[in-house]
Amino acid sequence: MKINPFAKIRRDLHQIPEIGFKEFKTQQYLLNYITNLAQERMEIETWRTGIFVKVKGMNPRKTIGYRADIDGLPIKEETGLPFASNHEEYMHACGHDFHMSIGLGLLTYFTENPIDDDLLFIFQPAEEGPGGAEPMLKSETMKKWKPDMILALHIAPEYPVGTIAVKEGLLFANTSELFIDLRGKGGHAAYPHETNDMVIAACSLVGQLQTIVSRNVNPLDSAVITVGKITGGTVQNIIAETARLEGTIRTLNPESMVKVKSRIKALVDGIQVGYECLAEIDYGAMYHQVYNEERLTREFMEFTERSTAVRLHQCTEAMTGEDFGYMLKEIPGFMFWLGVSSEYGLHHAKLSPDEKAIELAIDHLTDYITFKGSEA
Numbered sequence: 126m127k128i129n130p131f132a133k134i135r136r137d138l139h140q141i142p143e144i145g146f147k148e149f150k151t152q153q154y155l156l157n158y159i160t161n162l163a164q165e166r167m168e169i170e171t172w173r174t175g176i177f178v179k180v181k182g183m184n185p186r187k188t189i190g191y192r193a194d195i196d197g198l199p200i201k202e203e204t205g206l207p208f209a210s211n212h213e214e215y216m217h218a219c220g221h222d223f224h225m226s227i228g229l230g231l232l233t234y235f236t237e238n239p240i241d242d243d244l245l246f247i248f249q250p251a252e253e254g255p256g257g258a259e260p261m262l263k264s265e266t267m268k269k270w271k272p273d274m275i276l277a278l279h280i281a282p283e284y285p286v287g288t289i290a291v292k293e294g295l296l297f298a299n300t301s302e303l304f305i306d307l308r309g310k311g312g313h314a315a316y317p318h319e320t321n322d323m324v325i326a327a328c329s330l331v332g333q334l335q336t337i338v339s340r341n342v343n344p345l346d347s348a349v350i351t352v353g354k355i356t357g358g359t360v361q362n363i364i365a366e367t368a369r370l371e372g373t374i375r376t377l378n379p380e381s382m383v384k385v386k387s388r389i390k391a392l393v394d395g396i397q398v399g400y401e402c403l404a405e406i407d408y409g410a411m412y413h414q415v416y417n418e419e420r421l422t423r424e425f426m427e428f429t430e431r432s433t434a435v436r437l438h439q440c441t442e443a444m445t446g447e448d449f450g451y452m453l454k455e456i457p458g459f460m461f462w463l464g465v466s467s468e469y470g471l472h473h474a475k476l477s478p479d480e481k482a483i484e485l486a487i488d489h490l491t492d493y494i495t496f497k498g499s500e501a
């Protein structure tokens with residue numbers, strides 16, 4: 126069976142996942158591809174491991190932006206696919222290989238079929254952390270080429286191929302990473318009374334953190350606190366002197382983020398007193414909510430409804446985060462979910478999106494951008 130050229134590109138990229146700001150091979154792969162396209166209407170600038178590509182229109186009145194994130198995750202792939210990751214501990218488990226190949230599909234089409242307006246393709250590093258969108262937005266290139274509207278997509282394993290799910294207004298949550306370091310007094314496993322055990326303190330803290338959502342956040346609001354990783358101690362018969370919790374906070378409402386953080390501080394203060402230890406909180410990267418501009422989103426939804434190739438689904442908000450929210454804070458536009466029918470979800474080692482979605486997305490977005498880029 127002949128494989129679609131952009132599915133082939135997706136498979137190449139799938140094999141070389143790299144984490145935030147280390148996307149060196151990915152950037153090189155993208156640059157090799159982009160510099161082999163017709164260059165007459167194109168200008169390329171790199172920013173750290175990211176890339177900006179401007180395609181000049183024939184009669185430009187505005188610039189339309191498309192953003193694709195390019196980083197992978199520290200997950201050991203378990204798909205068993207013949208084109209599985211070659212980078213042992215990393216995987217494109219959030220679909221950024223799809224986002225990039227769709228971006229290259231659009232770029233290829235518009236270099237061959239220029240429209241009136243200018244286009245800006247943004248291949249952005251570090252979406253999973255620590256965040257590339259906000260600093261890229263402040264870059265000199267962005268100041269010079271800032272688009273008038275911008276769009277991005279995210280794969281959605283839970284929706285069937287052929288679905289475009291979107292809503293006006295709030296789409297994704299406000300997020301903040303969470304790192305808590307605990308330091309007590311280690312010692313011999315047989316003499317617990319002479320120590321302050323940080324494994325016990327960490328376990329207690331994880332349980333207490335879960336009471337914030339159930340007891341401090343208004344039940345009609347939504348929030349999530351997930352502790353995704355705990356480390357502590359050295360071996361089985363030494364009481365742990367240190368422990369570290371790594372997690373993430375999500376809230377639909379920016380005010381709830383402030384409240385959640387003040388409760389975390391209070392509970393951590395309590396742990397310090399109760400377990401006679403020192404604790405340090407670091408909030409790492411924070412992402413602004415993804416808020417879809419109403420007029421453009423509604424227009425895109427109406428456009429999608431007219432398509433016979435894809436189905437529009439009006440979705441609800443999700444507790445996922447996306448640093449594309451920073452771009453939407455400054456530039457009108459929207460993000461949407463692209464159905465990819467995978468039994469396993471985002472951030473799962475067996476995520477296996479259906480590649481038919483790549484061609485559907487390229488076709489739908491070339492039509493949409495052509496329509497937007499030719500309006501008076």
Ligand SMILES: CC(=O)N[C@@H](CCC[C@H](N)C(=O)O)C(=O)O
Pocket residue numbers: 219252253254279300301302372373374410412444445446447448471
């Ligand atoms: C779409 C998606 O899965 N995005 C990530 C963004 C992570 C932000 C940051 N590292 C954090 O964990 O808060 C997500 O986990 O939602």
